[in-house]
Amino acid sequence: MRKMVTAVLASSVLATGVLAGCSSRTDSSEGAAGGTVTLNVWAMGEEAKSLPQLADKFTQENPNIKINVQALPWDTAHDKLITAVASKKGPDVLQLGTTWIPEFASANALMDLKAELGSYPEFAESNFYPGAVATTRQGDAVVGVPWYIDTRVLYYRKDLLQSVGYNEAPKTWEELSDAAKKLAARGNGSYGLSIDTKEQSLAFMFARQNGSKLIDNNKPLFNQPEFVQAVEYLNSFFQDGSAPKDLGMDIVPAFQKGIAPMFISGPWMIKLINDQAPDIKDKWATAVLPKKENNTSSLGGSNLSVFQHTEHKEEALKFIAYMSKPATQLEWLKLSNTLPSTKKAWEDPSLTNDPNYKVIGEQLNASEPMPLIKPFEEIAQSYLKSFENIYRANANVQTEMDAFNKKAEQILSK
Structure with missing residues (x-):
């Protein structure tokens, strides 16, 4: 808050x-x-x-x-x-x-x-x-x-995924990463997956998919393997060039033009795409999130x-x-x-x-839902700062998560 x-x-x-x-x-x-x-x-x-x-x-x-x-x-x-x-x-x-x-x-x-x-x-x-x-x-x-x-669900361009060998949406973390790399390989400023770096629930959602409890008895678990691996996974899309650090345009036109043929977002995007990009009406779809241990989304x-x-x-x-x-x-x-x-x-x-x-x-x-505790939004905002150090400045993920976990401990102890 x-x-x-x-x-x-x-x-x-x-x-x-x-x-x-x-x-x-x-x-x-x-x-x-x-x-x-x-x-x-x-x-x-x-x-x-x-x-x-x-x-x-x-x-x-x-x-x-x-x-x-x-x-x-x-x-x-x-x-x-x-x-x-x-x-x-x-x-x-x-x-x-x-x-x-x-x-x-x-x-x-x-x-x-x-x-x-x-x-x-x-x-x-x-x-x-x-x-x-x-x-x-x-x-x-x-x-x-x-x-x-x-x-949150996965939005994807059916036609473009088919062009790289996927007749349906990726169903696992491995398939999502593979499809994103192949889509980015089209070149000419194209990417595979757009990751909203201001979406504060994203990493916590992926960490849950990897088995993390996030917070256990008021103890943050953000430097534990389950959470760290999820952050490393998200960062991998930036490191291999399949996700843009700065897209430079709104997601709907990027989706329409095929620049960002996959992204994760909420149900409000359905109407926005239909209203703003009617020419791709039959070329896109939604899918449940790809799975690691589970495919838990945020509510x-x-x-x-x-x-x-x-x-x-x-x-x-x-x-x-x-x-x-x-x-x-x-x-x-x-x-x-x-x-x-x-x-x-x-x-x-x-x-x-x-x-x-x-x-x-x-x-x-x-x-x-995200953890139903009063200081969670402050924790989430702190995470976004840590993640920016990772994907922009190539900070070590474990080191950054150790520091973030310490900050979360301080927030939870207030």
Whole structure:
């Protein structure tokens, strides 16, 4: 996280009242028979701008509850949430990226919903993918409900892979490396695999595929063979020239032109490729990640949580239950192009009949969130600096991982 919640809580007196206008509120008629309740919902990113359409449908079914949606840009949302925690005045329902859950749960900003789960069939654990459920747990507490999810899969140019002898996507680490080398051998500025060096989950994902636990009983394992070998594997693509250190262009045109015929990314790329590169419609596909010991991917997305200081818990839970219905999630898919968290929604033909979304649904069965601990983002950012020393400056991998592991120990001991 860019800032720790606790640092701001120390100056909570200054923050008190800043968000008074955003706190839970009631209409003047509330408390009387037939009165209404207004729920404030904070949601993040561009997709949140479509949420009022679903909120209107909820209100039609629940005329005594009004929904006030505030869409927050991701780059300012974190700081605004910190201020809300400090002032104890914020939304009733809030969207949180899965990596933000540990920080705000540890600050006691999120209501424990464990006692409420049995009252809402929509919240049943069996409704969701196990990895998504894990993101809502903090110790014994249940601090959210999965809303939408994403994972990482392999995007590849079918035609170009066929030209180097691969009639299907690489299925193992060895095949991925071999295919990338052969694709790069085409010359003329071509590469085999584009690796996003700013993707902080990538190395941890590959390390898990190699058997690493990452962190065990608060002890980092980043200088152990399983993790070091994964970093060496990723670095090998840069060292043999099959991955560019600086691509110099966006991934979609590079994919379209065949400069970078393979890359790993999330489901949002499907629409971007279809919209920006329609001429290669039949020339590309997605595949589950190649396997070492396993092919575990990272699981991300967002959850819906109830703000600890809400005055409208029951109405907030009712709204989240509505958002968790498979039919609502499929409507949200149409509006925002974000993928449903409920397994039942994934049985819909709009997903099962699309080969790319079908792949993502398959990969979700082998996807896990990043470690659900408050300092993980700081650890991940530290890793990116270490990896840059490796792939740019040819630093020794083991030496660099020893230093990174020591830094992680310091972060975890804070």
